[in-house]
Amino acid sequence: MNKIILLQDKGSVYMDYSFDEVIDRKDSLGLKWNNLDQQFGCEEVLPMWVADMDFSSPQPILDSLKGVLDTRILGYATPPxxxxxxxxxxxxxxxxxxxxxxxxxxxxxxxxxxxxxxxxxxxxxxxxxxxxxxxxxxxxxxxxxxxxxxxxxxxxxxxxxxxxxxxxxxxxxxxxxxxxxxxxxxxxxxxxxxxxxxxxxxxxxxxxxxxxxxxxxxxxxxxxxxxxxxxxxxxxxxxxxxxxxxxxxxxxxxxxxxxxxxxxxxxxxxxxxxxxxxxxxxxxxxxxxxxxxxxxxxQCGPWLEQLMARLEENLTMVCHFFDTRLPQVNYMKPQGTYLFWFDCSSLGLTDEELMNHFIHVGKIALNAGVAYGPGGSQYMRLNFAAPKVLIEEGLKRIKFAFEQ
Ligand SMILES: Cc1ncc(COP(=O)(O)O)c(C=O)c1O
Missing domain, CATH: 3.40.640.10 (Type I PLP-dependent aspartate aminotransferase-like (Major domain))
Structure with a gap:
């Protein structure tokens, strides 16, 4: 749960946000976590692909949307x-x-x-x-x-x-x-x-x-x-x-x-x-x-500051993992975004085989590099905007895929 610790600084609501809570997204309409069988041909994959985050959206936004529902009429809107x-x-x-x-x-x-x-x-x-x-x-x-x-x-x-x-x-x-x-x-x-x-x-x-x-x-x-x-x-x-x-x-x-x-x-x-x-x-x-x-x-500047601190920690964790556990794999350390682009050519697979390998052997859904154009061939993209337990699990699965 998000816990309020301080209120109101120039309109921003200060809260101490949790980026550790694993929110079950299976019951939502979320593209990232649903119909995995249809999307990837495997229900058990850990989804670390499409670019949205597995963190709660900021509480002030959730509250303001509840405020819209409280008006009880969802008619046409005009931007104020x-x-x-x-x-x-x-x-x-x-x-x-x-x-x-x-x-x-x-x-x-x-x-x-x-x-x-x-x-x-x-x-x-x-x-x-x-x-x-x-x-x-x-x-x-x-x-x-x-x-x-x-x-x-x-x-x-x-x-x-x-x-x-x-x-x-x-x-x-x-x-x-x-x-x-x-x-x-x-x-x-x-x-x-x-x-x-x-x-x-x-x-x-x-x-x-x-x-x-x-x-x-x-x-x-x-x-x-x-x-x-x-x-x-x-x-x-x-x-x-x-x-x-x-x-x-x-x-x-x-x-x-x-x-x-x-x-x-x-x-x-x-x-x-x-x-x-x-x-x-x-x-x-x-x-x-x-x-x-x-x-x-x-109202969400403070949330963004806390998010960036967490993304930085996650990135450090991902880089450390690759440096120590998969030193043969080249990666691009991102200067922004929460996307991690790494080279899978050491596996010696075609692009299609690579995607299937991560899905069926690693049991992880990543984005195939080649989908971003021919220049992305042999790369995969990992989304690291998730609670640490999910990142740890994802990294284990990636390592397993590299070892097979
Ligand atoms: C560079 C870039 N542009 C646009 C989008 C999607 O924007 P929208 O959902 O507003 O169409 C994404 C989503 O990942 C993106 O990475």
Whole structure:
């Protein structure tokens, strides 16, 4: 149970949160823990895959959602000014982003926002560039919307991803790329792109008139000493061609409420996206999303601080385990996110065999690296946002899989 120890600091509710409680998610609709047999062909797997956390969402959010139920009428909702102010304040305080209400659009998710922007601002067969590997729905949205997906493979230096600017520039020109979809911090590798890397990428896109979507959904999940930089804040001119995607859902473990924001500083782009959203009736969204997002940004700062301390501990535990028990396995120590990307090539299996091996031998559900693009081949992604007993069990299962 969450125990209240202190109340009210500038609107934030201080509580001593428990990140040890194992909450039975089998009775919820949670994608991560349910229908494992159908999803993985094995009911007994320990699910450490999709990116939500096995920690309780913050108590102030749960309370505010109960408050919605107490109104007893769940009619249509409209986003209040207090929500806009909460977003503007959070972005300014945490990411030095200057925002006004007329630059904020709501959407039922970050992935739906990518789809809407693709549809509103590009045409069929246009080229859209992404990194490889990167969060799977980037390519899915591009391809399902009949645009051409151009991948620039990330390079590896000291077990961290880095961008290949030569390759990016060559392809921007050759393929006449219209849009770049950036993931910062990077999923699956957990890279927090440096200012210099972001500047170089943005300058290339500016030079060749390429719009950028900067998916910053993991922006609040950063490990010390790394510093997240929101791309659009680097130079005032970037406001013309950068669209930032943000949400409280990943940070505060409320992915199911489905609310995200598009920050469009350029009024012309704002209008185009807004018109498109109206055409597909994306303007009236979920009451719970509005309420949870406002509560997250106004009352849950202390929860986030405690969460980050716990994620740091979990990460130390995972790295120590790999260093001491599986020293032959290379991994990428994430600078942000709660995702751990490790190399399974020492098993000598194909990508398909690898996934099956972890499921049927290790009895653990991870994300297959190859799903993030060809550059993810031979890797697996572990989600370490869970109580320590589950992490310990997961690591045992991974070790067992490596030993067989
Ligand atoms: C980089 C990235 N973008 C977007 C999402 C999902 O966003 P949404 O649920 O708002 O569509 C995720 C979820 O893991 C993600 O990692």
């Amino acid at each position: 000014d207090t929500l806009y102010n909460a977003i503007i304040h959070w972005q300014k305080e945490h990411h030095q982003m200057e925002l006004t209400k007329d630059a904020i659009l709501f959407a039922p998710g970050v992935v739906p926002s990518i789809a809407v922007i693709i549809q509103a601002l590009t045409n069929e067969q246009d080229a859209i560039m992404i990194h490889d590997p990167v969060y799977t729905p980037f390519s899915t949205m591009i391809e399902l919307n009949k645009r051409r997906c151009i991948r620039s493979t990330l390079l590896m230096e000291n077990n961290q991803f880095k961008m290949d600017f030569e390759d990016i520039e060559k392809k921007l020109v050759e393929e006449q790329v219209k849009l770049f979809v950036l993931c910062n911090p990077q999923n699956p590798g957990g890279r927090v792109w440096s200012k210099q890397e972001l500047l170089t990428l943005a300058e290339l896109c500016k030079k060749y008139h390429v719009l950028i979507i900067s998916d910053e959904i993991h922006a609040d999940l950063i490990f010390s000493p790394y510093q997240f930089t929101s791309l659009v804040t680097l130079d005032p001119s970037y406001q013309d061609f950068v669209l930032t995607l943000s949400a409280a859902t990943k940070t505060f473990n409320i992915a199911g409420v489905k609310l995200a924001m598009i920050f469009a500083h350029n009024p012309k782009l704002y209008k185009q996206i807004h018109l498109y959203q109206e055409a597909i009736e994306h303007s009236c969204l979920n009451t719970f999303g509005y309420v949870a997002t406002e509560t997250a940004f106004t």
